[in-house]
Amino acid sequence: MKDSNERPLPSDVPVEDTLTISEFLHSVHHPQEDMTRATIRFGQYAFNQYRKQYGRPPYTRRINGNGPVKVYLDPIEYIFLCSTYEQWRRRQQGKEHA
Structure with missing residues (x-):
């Protein structure tokens, strides 16, 4: 069954x-020590930035029969993730020092 957020990877x-x-x-x-929190928080930030930049999710x-991940x-969107990660880290550091 297809999830509403699912955009299956092309077969090629x-x-x-x-x-x-x-x-x-x-x-x-x-x-x-921050991996679980970062996976959720950065994952949502990257998802939102991706939709803004590319106009699609x-x-x-x-993976292992679980819901869509x-x-x-890679490597095309790895560069996007690197720059998005740097933005996100700067925002997180700003929040920690505020």
């Missing part, structure tokens, strides 16, 4: 060429 795109927010955060060495794929295309 190998799953190995995608990454989840969690995989991205691991790749940029985000602090492990990111692709999704089902948003995925980003």
